[in-house]
Amino acid sequence: MKRLNLLEETRYEKLPVTVFENKEIASRKVAERIAAIIRRKQEAGEMAVLGLATGATPIGVYEELVRMHKEEGLSFQNVITFNLDEYYPMKPKSVQSYVYFMKEHLFDHVDIKKENINIPDGTLPKDEIHDYCLRYEQKITDAGGLDFQVLGIGRTGHIGFNEPGSAPNSGTRLVTLDDLTRRDASRDFGGKENVPTKAITMGIGTIFKAREIVLMAWSGKKAPIIKKAVEGSMSSDVPATFLQNSENVEFVLDKDAASELTRFDTPWLVKDCQWEPALVKKAVIWLSKTVNKPILKLTDEDYNNHGMAQLAVDQGPAYDINIHIFNKIQHTITGWPGGKPNADDSQRPERAEPAKKRVIIFSPHPDDDVISMGGTFIRLVDQGHDVHVAYQTSGNTAIWDHDVLRYVEFTIDFKESIGEDTTRLRETYERMRVFLETKEPNQLDLKEILDVKGFIRKSEAIAGARYAGLEDDHIHFQNLPFYERGKTEKNPDTEDDIVLTMELLQKVKPHQVFAAGDFADPHGTHIKCFNIVHEALVRLRKTEKWTKDCWLWLYRGAWHEFETHEIEMAVPLSPQEVERKRMAIFQHQSQKDTPVFPGEDQREFWVRAEERNRETALNYHDLGLAEYEAMEAFVRWKFD
Template identity: 45%
Template structure:
């Protein structure tokens, strides 16, 4: 087995150029799974190095969605490649307080389910702060935790995530760099981020026990991982700005062996990613040229056709200007490129077979309601595939409301007296369960089904606004989601098969896929993975003898079954940047009003959604409205036609 750390040649190319603004080594990955693989390989190397000299490997471990990929890869190495964990000692970063170790939200349970139950780490080697000890024992427990780390010889490798406030562990803003394991009061942002796990911010503990920043900095090696667009602003502060107690992750700059492993989305605000021309010579691809010109137009507040040579020179874009005979040629090229991407209804696809994949039962109308409306008008044969049932996001009060409706309507529906008596008894049992249920507890199977049916009914009502009906809805009910909990199972072959079966049944020429992968619960990312794997299998069967890569739209493989064009949409959590979008679909006020009406049909998510995300307090219909209006305003600011609103899409044959 080769578990050696990445060499300089195998690391992301940008780490060797344009990093002068970065105060800590930072590696950027296009694929989060490759990032997880690299980190897991580094951990495996450490384990085997220690085994070779008869020593333990002491690991500091985090929880959360970011490290799950690492844990899954370590489990795979253990099961398939005989990676031995018998010499591993672990110390977890933190735990909520107070909390029972068996609670669904406990980090003890998280670690058991995601790592410890699947590898051979001796139980006596596992250390996690206790959240179930009396208050008067907390201080002593924290001191003993520090002593246990010292007795183990210190931590060899610490794996970290980063919170939106910049915390590592639960070291909230204000923590100094010499703090040790201790009890802390949780920051408001941290509690908002945890609200989905606890089914409401009011249920999140106000305190936690955490390793201190000083404890973390004493580790021999530190690896911090971050994924998603929502982490980009705080990653920039932690990497490029001086160390400060307001962003405790920035203290890692003081460590001689700390590395940030981040995906391309989380790197989006770094200077070398956002404005690479300021820090290195740029290979001016068409996409980079477009990015630079649209950035400059916004920076100087001028439409693209009005940009002057001095504007480029003042913002370090000399090398771009020198590629053209005149800056007017540059401006015209980008302006026309963007203008031609504006696509009216009559130029959109028509009379085609289309699948719209919606991770949750409302993502279709939230993110591409305008496009869906126009696809229906163009006579396309559309299947809207709702990948998960969304049951975990339904409040108990909605179940009570529908049960009450059925109770009141029993006679009108023709139920007999015996049937009514049976229903009354079952309703009483369900309501008794709901009244006694702890926040976040798994629902009874029938309650999960009722909640799923509430979401299904709302989904059908939403697409009816667009002119579709229930025969156009496919409820895939994918297995990975059906845990009854916020945390889901990994994507399995069974999930991929569900998507593959739909593809083979419909044989679509176009599919629409959610490309916003920063949803707080990770469902969009998991659905994306299932579609990608199913589509790869589907396309391999369709490719003719000359299938030698990604085809152009007019050069599809010679097959009776077409390779579908993939349209990636966003909108629930962020929108495509102007320079990345391939298609802009203008929306009138009436179009946007109809889209909002469809979103309103999702009543269980209206006014107060279960999982709105911690970093955006607007309702989903407000986000959709504001993002669509914002896209239109940005196009107008570039000098392009003025629209009331617009949706943006990326088209591809090769899902990244």
């Protein structure tokens, strides 16, 4: 019966999927499978042939294999490796090369023989690549074929660098990279313009020949493409869907990467559910959108026809459920994000008391506060709360180099206009100018250049916070050390960052803390900044009484919003408040028009923010609630 239930739950999935709680557990399990193959082959006196991938996804697997080698004696003497791909052109000593990546994360830490390592050659003349690719294929065949192939997946659905349009029987070849793939790689190269347009990759047909294939994916960022790859129809538009034809493939995911699969996203379609309140809310909102009706117009027939008959029987009739969920959503809407004084707060998202709250808004970068919650920021100030803003990092990587020279030139002219000596400043300016003229992609800036970039962002942040109504003594620049260390270190320690954050929290003793809740990118600045705030509060909650009355609210940035069923506080904005928020964002002039890191969305930040806020308001309206110009959304973090 248990097996039948599992088959029912996974009936939308067209290939085997195993989901783990987190990427650490999943990576260990994959590493154990690889180690088992190596050891089995050793006992048989045979070579283990591994197909390896690069990128952030397999790093945990390689770390565990290195640990096994050092602590458990796992030998790689009988291992032959073939890497999936390499950028073209690419020098092997470049930090962006996959030769560099594999040495850094695996090969330099184990006893593999150099002659057994095979990585596509990114230095070949173009007219030699075709024959080289044929030899690469033959070398795999001569080694006995791939015993185990490790795969990641790109957001285009590529495996290796087999981009949309690749044929299912394709072999190793030179390919042109998709624009989205190059945008995703832009940070590693110091801008998309520096990312190679081509790569050499194993083909889908080559991958298919492996005796075992494991595709891994972590984080919610990969969830949409995983759903297409696992549940979608086979199509060259999503090359990973061709894996549905393989009998030897398994997808290994963390729970976030699996979150959009039917059995997790809309489980009522595949199984009987435990109808907890949060799931009821999510399901009713989903039903409303699916049948294109306001919540209060949903019928028993709508419930029965869309997998929710059990809910209607257990908690119905439908209209009772509709009224209950409608009221829950309506109660998330408030024009008083700090709580409404002298009002019944039993149905409001925030407490009425104290009437005037101490508030800290933590902003990972110097503009996240106004982009993400500028309307709420201004309203909190207007309503008399004691609001502080803490800019956690300098954000100095997001300034164009030419702006640095422009600002220094302005400073020189100003100093000379008031009769100050600018000799040393001119010397520094000349050194900066020469450096920038010869700067390599992704090369770390001179300290003076980083300082100027930081000063530019600091001045803009002050202007934005002042526009929101803050006095200067309520504007805090933390300059958390992890941000600068992260330019030269991997996974920099954050202990001093936590201590600095604790000190600020102890100074203000806030009733409300707002922090960025963008967790899709597991390596992003936002999640690191959140983890620092969270750990600081966790530690303080052990000893400081005021923390028991401190609520932590999460906001999201310019790219994504919380799903409607997740929202616990929705702050409506009038047309005038939308305009005020826009003007606060405009204070960040360096991020206007064309920011250094625009992401995949080419709209300006203020446009993204406004359209996202309008979409949130429209979603509420479509559910049958009042129509507002825009809404900012928040979710409250629940401490254990």
